[in-house]
Each structure stands twice: as C-alpha cells, then as structure tokens.
Amino acid sequence: MFRNVAELVKLAEQQQVKIAEIMIRQEIEVSGLSREEIIAKMDENLTVMEKAIERGLNGVKSQTGLTGGDAVLLQNYIKSGRALSGNLLLDAVSKAMATNEVNAAMGIICATPTAGSAGVVPGTLFAVKNQLNPTRKEMIEYLFTAAAFGFVIANNASISGAAGGCQAEVGSAAGMAAASIVEMAGGTPKQAAEAMAITLKNMLGLVCDPVAGLVEVPCVKRNAMGASNAMTAADMALAGITSRIPCDEVIAAMYSIGQSMPSSLRETGEGGLAATPTGRRLEAEIFGEPKARLADYLVSRDS
Amino acid sequence: MKYRSAFDIIGPIMIGPSSSHTAGAARIGRVARTLFERQPRKAVISFYGSFAKTYKGHGTDLAIVAGLLDFDTFDERIPDSLKIAEQSGMEVIFKTEDAVPDHPNTVKINLYDGDIQLEVIGISIGGGTIEITEINSFKLKLSGDPxxxxxxxxxxxxxxxxxxxxxxxxxxxxxxxxxxxxxxxxxxxxxxxxxxxxxxxxxxxxxxxxxxxxxxxxx
Structure with a gap:
C-alpha cells in the first residue's frame, strides 16, 4: 500500500504502469472485489458525473436562488467565439460549475473528493475528453488516478473543509484533477505528481467561508477556479516544468496551514465572505433570523 | 489509515450539497438506526461544532433523519425526510450544543422506543466517511467498514x-x-x-x- 506520492510514483515507475493501475490493484487487494466489479463501480460514478453535468448545462437553480445558471452563461459565451482564455479551459470551468450547481440544488452528484468540490474532477474530465478522445476505460482510469492522489491527501492531510479549509476540498480536487489530466494526456507518473504539486501550491491558504453556511457561495466559483488551476498546472507539467517543493511536502504544508486556520474560516459560516455585510444580509434573507452581527451592520450603515 | 478505498475519495454517489454535512450525516443516522435495530419513536439530535453552526444550510438535519429512516446517501427522498418521519410516527427534536467537540462535525443521537434507549455519538471526517466514537457511553471507534x-x-x-x-x-x-x-x-x-x-x-x-x-x- 502506498502512503505518499513519492511511493505512488515509484510503484508506477517500477511496474511500468499508469498510476490508475496502481490504484486499481490496491483496491482489488483491500476490497476483495474483482477487477471487473471495481471497474463497474467506478463506471457508475462516471455515469452520475456525466448526468450531473448534463443537468447543470440545461440550467438549474438552488432552493435559495443563490446559485444556478452560471454554467449556461459560460457555455453561451464560449459559443459566441469571443472567449479570451481558450475554449477548452472555459469548457472545463463551465462543466465544473454545472456539477456544483446541481449539488447546491440538492441533486445527485458523485463526491470527488467531497460534494463541495465535486465539480473539478468531472469538469476537467469532460472538457479534455473532447480533445483527447479517450475510451470509456481511459475515462474510468482518470478517476482512479484522481483517487490515488486524493487517497494520499486524505490520509496525510485532510479533504474536509471543516478540518482544513477550502484548500483541503477544492485544493485537493484541483490537485487530483491536474494529475489525472497529465496522465490522460500521456504524461509520466512523475509529471502527474508535479502537476498536483503545482496546483495545490496555488490553492494553499484558501479558506472555507460559505455564505449562510451553504455549499453555494463561493463554492460554485471556487470549483470553477479549481478547474482552471488544474488545467493550467497540467499544461505546465506536460511542458516539463517541475515544482521546487516536492508534492508530499506541499501536502504536509497544506495540512499544517489547515491546522492553524481559525475555526471561523473552516466551514462554520462565521468568517470571510460569510461575514461580509452582503453575506450576512443573504443569510438573514434565507433563514429569516438576522444574527447579532447583521443588526450591528444595519445600525452602522444607517448612522 | 483513515481512508482505505478509492471509493472513499471518488464517491459516494449522493444527494447534495455536502459530503460531510449531508452524506456523512445520513450515514451516521443510518448506523444509529442499525444499532437500534428498529425505527425509533423519538429521536433527539444534538449538533456540535460546525454541525451546530451550519446544519440548516447543509440539510444535515434532513440527512440524519433520512438515515434514521434507513435511506441511503443517494435517496431522492432526503429533502423530504422530516415530513416522511412525521408521517411514519417518528418524533424528532434538534438541539445545538455550545460545547467544543474533539472533531468539528460531531452529532449525538438519542433514540427512544418505550423503555428502549440508545445514545450514539458520530463524527463526519470528510468526503462522506464517518466514525462512531461512542455508543451508550462506551468509547470506541467504528468506521464504515464491514x-x-x-x-x-x-x-x-x-x-x-x-x-x-x-x-x-x-x-x-x-x-x-x-x-x-x-x-x-x-x-x-x-x-x-x-x-x-x-x-x-x-x-x-x-x-x-x-x-x-x-x-x-x-x-
């Protein structure tokens, strides 16, 4: 069993297989299920992801009305031909948002690694699919590669916003996605690890500050940027750029940053964007019970 | 190692919006029901930490009750669980506690059916993975494995x-x-x-x- 990214990369290099294959072999050993059963299980997850994206691209709205419809806006913009940052990148961003808009609307999604960060891995997958034309098997492998990296993060740091902030959720998801993109594009296991390191480095310190405590604002747009970050880092790694800080040390840094983050910035809905005047106003509108701090704000604004 | 399977990372398939606050909560509720070996007549659900602060926004309340009704994490009835509980004769009381728990996502569930009682404390550690840390004051560690x-x-x-x-x-x-x-x-x-x-x-x-x-x- 691999305990860190260095071991994971070494195993893949020694056995001359993809990282996805290392994860599948470990899963066979741990679960006692057959390869076919494991592949079928991941295939189901893939189907759920595909349907969630489809649903999101048709336009959804959450019960609070805070989120929904942005994935559609971005698709329309791509079609207009005016996009500056590249259609593939924006397609990934749009599909990441589509998934999270469905999640916010209490629809069915597959957590990757969590529900709040469920957009990044499928969003990037279904965008690069259009360029790389993978087989169904390769798409399933994409998810196992993501799982392998997520597995290391989850066991050595955290994938919970409440424990480690958004860097642990969308940051982890983005790192996982970057590694998977690299592997699907034909990069080496080492390049996959570099892509993850580069991505996660740039998500460090990201706090979890959901408005009204809901997985909506800023979560949908954080998934958008997670996808964009993953795409860029994957291209950088494929270009031969490496991270000066090794992947495992970046993960360790993420963990220690999460440990020192105040609880107001770890999914309590008490700090950051949640505590802004607008954040508090939205909270009051949704739950109909203005908090003390909202009252303070209203007084100060009037005076 | 806290996580053992690829499907702890890619998965579960679930109703949104939060794997820890919705799916994990549903799983804790379902484990509590399994331990109780029947559907309770009354459930008192006490939220701690992040659960206490944000349970409404994440549907944690709906999810725990869905678990007590034996629903899985992807059951589309989760958003309606409170109504379904009421129809099936299960009384539900929610409490929020100020005490600071060891883990931010902690819930205590007290179940009652006549003289039969059960107290379960569970934590949701992220990505839908859970641990039961206490059953009737017995401290233990029970995760999602068989x-x-x-x-x-x-x-x-x-x-x-x-x-x-x-x-x-x-x-x-x-x-x-x-x-x-x-x-x-x-x-x-x-x-x-x-x-x-x-x-x-x-x-x-x-x-x-x-x-x-x-x-x-x-x-």
Whole structure:
C-alpha cells in the first residue's frame, strides 16, 4: 500500500504502469472485489458525473436562488467565439460549475473528493475528453488516478473543509484533477505528481467561508477556479516544468496551514465572505433570523 | 489509515450539497438506526461544532433523519425526510450544543422506543466517511467498514469464543476493540472485518453464552 506520492510514483515507475493501475490493484487487494466489479463501480460514478453535468448545462437553480445558471452563461459565451482564455479551459470551468450547481440544488452528484468540490474532477474530465478522445476505460482510469492522489491527501492531510479549509476540498480536487489530466494526456507518473504539486501550491491558504453556511457561495466559483488551476498546472507539467517543493511536502504544508486556520474560516459560516455585510444580509434573507452581527451592520450603515 | 478505498475519495454517489454535512450525516443516522435495530419513536439530535453552526444550510438535519429512516446517501427522498418521519410516527427534536467537540462535525443521537434507549455519538471526517466514537457511553471507534458489534457480559473466555467462530469461517479481523464500564458488567466488542459476514455466522455468535446482542453494521 502506498502512503505518499513519492511511493505512488515509484510503484508506477517500477511496474511500468499508469498510476490508475496502481490504484486499481490496491483496491482489488483491500476490497476483495474483482477487477471487473471495481471497474463497474467506478463506471457508475462516471455515469452520475456525466448526468450531473448534463443537468447543470440545461440550467438549474438552488432552493435559495443563490446559485444556478452560471454554467449556461459560460457555455453561451464560449459559443459566441469571443472567449479570451481558450475554449477548452472555459469548457472545463463551465462543466465544473454545472456539477456544483446541481449539488447546491440538492441533486445527485458523485463526491470527488467531497460534494463541495465535486465539480473539478468531472469538469476537467469532460472538457479534455473532447480533445483527447479517450475510451470509456481511459475515462474510468482518470478517476482512479484522481483517487490515488486524493487517497494520499486524505490520509496525510485532510479533504474536509471543516478540518482544513477550502484548500483541503477544492485544493485537493484541483490537485487530483491536474494529475489525472497529465496522465490522460500521456504524461509520466512523475509529471502527474508535479502537476498536483503545482496546483495545490496555488490553492494553499484558501479558506472555507460559505455564505449562510451553504455549499453555494463561493463554492460554485471556487470549483470553477479549481478547474482552471488544474488545467493550467497540467499544461505546465506536460511542458516539463517541475515544482521546487516536492508534492508530499506541499501536502504536509497544506495540512499544517489547515491546522492553524481559525475555526471561523473552516466551514462554520462565521468568517470571510460569510461575514461580509452582503453575506450576512443573504443569510438573514434565507433563514429569516438576522444574527447579532447583521443588526450591528444595519445600525452602522444607517448612522 | 483513515481512508482505505478509492471509493472513499471518488464517491459516494449522493444527494447534495455536502459530503460531510449531508452524506456523512445520513450515514451516521443510518448506523444509529442499525444499532437500534428498529425505527425509533423519538429521536433527539444534538449538533456540535460546525454541525451546530451550519446544519440548516447543509440539510444535515434532513440527512440524519433520512438515515434514521434507513435511506441511503443517494435517496431522492432526503429533502423530504422530516415530513416522511412525521408521517411514519417518528418524533424528532434538534438541539445545538455550545460545547467544543474533539472533531468539528460531531452529532449525538438519542433514540427512544418505550423503555428502549440508545445514545450514539458520530463524527463526519470528510468526503462522506464517518466514525462512531461512542455508543451508550462506551468509547470506541467504528468506521464504515464491514463490522459487527457484540454486546456481552464481561466474563472470561468470551472474546476467544467469538474470534474462534470468526476463525472457523475464515473471517479476517482488521481491527478489534473491547470496552466495558465496570469489571464484570456489560461489555462491548467492535470487530472490523475484511469479508462480508453471513447470517449463519451472526446466528452462531448470538447463541454463545453471555452474549446479549450481535449487530451487523451496514456499509
């Protein structure tokens, strides 16, 4: 069993297989299920992801009305031909948002690694699919590669916003996605690890500050940027750029940053964007019970 | 290692919006129901930490109750669970606690049906993965793996009788914990295993002397 990214990369290099294959072999050993059963299980997850994206691209709205419809806006913009940052990148961003808009609307999604960060891995997958034309098997492998990296993060740091902030959720998801993109594009296991390191480095310190405590604002747009970050880092790694800080040390840094983050910035809905005047106003509108701090704000604004 | 499977990372398939606050909560509720071995008439659900602050926004309340109704994490009835609970005669009371728990996502569930009572404390550690940390004041650690719970009188030889039966059926034990409140009184065994445990094994364990209850955990 691999305990860190260095071991994971070494195993893949020694056995001359993809990282996805290392994860599948470990899963066979741990679960006692057959390869076919494991592949079928991941295939189901893939189907759920595909349907969630489809649903999101048709336009959804959450019960609070805070989120929904942005994935559609971005698709329309791509079609207009005016996009500056590249259609593939924006397609990934749009599909990441589509998934999270469905999640916010209490629809069915597959957590990757969590529900709040469920957009990044499928969003990037279904965008690069259009360029790389993978087989169904390769798409399933994409998810196992993501799982392998997520597995290391989850066991050595955290994938919970409440424990480690958004860097642990969308940051982890983005790192996982970057590694998977690299592997699907034909990069080496080492390049996959570099892509993850580069991505996660740039998500460090990201706090979890959901408005009204809901997985909506800023979560949908954080998934958008997670996808964009993953795409860029994957291209950088494929270009031969490496991270000066090794992947495992970046993960360790993420963990220690999460440990020192105040609880107001770890999914309590008490700090950051949640505590802004607008954040508090939205909270009051949704739950109909203005908090003390909202009252303070209203007084100060009037005076 | 806290996480053992690729499907802890890619998965579960679930109703949004939060894997820890919705899916994990549903799983804790479902484990509590399994331990209670029936649908409770009354449930008192106390939220701590982040759960206490944000349970409404994440539908944590709906999810725990859905779990108590034996719904899975992807059951589309989760958003309607409170209404369904009311229709099926289950009274639900929510409380928020100020005490700072060891883990930010902690919930205490008290279940009642006449004289029968159960108190379960669970934590949702991220990505839908959960741990049960306390059952009726017994401190323990029970995760989502296949597991059995054996409640028994604290007498010598019981642990070896139980493990002998598992050995006979070639069931490998991954993690095992024993706990008791007082010497010679009620004790509890949590046995996490690698294989699925069939009904006949459970029946055989139940027949052991001084064994009061045997509960198989759902995944």
């Amino acid at each position: 597991a059995i719970l054996v409640i028994h009188e604290d007498r010598f030889g019981i642990i070896s009788s139980v493990t002998s039966i598992l050995a006979k059926y070639q069931i490998n034990i991954g993690h095992m914990e024993v706990a008791r409140k007082e010497k010679g009184e009620t004790a509890i065994m949590v046995i996490e295993v690698d294989q699925k445990i069939e009904d006949k094994i459970i029946e055989e364990l139940k027949k052991l002397q001084n064994v009061t209850r045997v509960i198989r955990m759902v995944e």
